[in-house]
Amino acid sequence: MARSTDDYDESDVRIRPGRRGSRPRTKDRPAHLNAVSGWVVAVDRGRFTVRVGDTSGAHRVLAMRARELGRKGIVVCFFGEGAMNTGACHEAFNMAALWQLGPFVIHEYGTSRFAVIYLLSGIAGFVVSYFAGIPFTLGASASVCGLIGAILYYGKSRGGFYGQAVYKQAMGWTIGLILFGLLVQGINNWAHGGGIVGGIFLGFVLGYHEKKRETIFHKILGAGLILVTAVFLGSVILQALYIRFFMR
Secondary structure (H helix, E strand, O other), rough: OOOHHHHHHHOOOOEEEOOOOEEEOOOOOOOOOOOEEEEEEEEOOOEEEEEOOOOOOOEEEEEEEHHHHHHHHOOOOOOOOOOOOOHHHHHHHHHHHHHHHHHHHHHHHHHHHHHHHHHHHHHHHHHHHOOOOOOOHHHOOHHHHHHHHHHHHHHHHHOOHHHHHHHHHHHHHHHHHHHHHHHOOOOOHHHHHHHHHHHHHHHHHOOOOOOOOHHHHHHHHHHHHHHHHHHHHHHHHHHHHHHHHHHH
């Protein structure tokens, strides 16, 4: 008795087995044209926890690699806060700011205190961001804003014609950051604000050359933070290489 095409379902489809297992007869493969970009935040035996969406509406999904994409189907990024930016434009802004602010902070505070201010103010900015309800964000802006905070403290504390000029310049940068954050969507103003406050506080605690020279404590603290950062970055690089070349 003949069957109507309406009576068939997926269970009636028979896949011809081969030496390498069952394969579909068609050579057409999905193009994944509607795939969205995301950040891999965890890997567990081939299951990828991916955060998709912008900072205001991000959510986590559980994903698996598409077989037809092969071993190059996923680009893993583990660096995240303070070590990576979200595009060439964002990175260009931050690198230009670091190029301008970094030498001044090194000159007035010293290399070790510069490292402490840069790294700890970045942590402070993203801690503030986290407690403000933004659990996932990218960029080195908080650390750069920490340098601005340290310059604000230096100019206000030093005083005089030179100090006031430095303070006014730093205030101009701060106002520009606020306006930029209000006008451009997706900017994490909480991280910027936390970085500035962290930089001001660290500038007050650590001091600058005209108040006190760098001590052995500053050098040990700066070297220790750099070492911890290098260890973390090295570990995630090794993990990414393992996933890239050894996981199937």
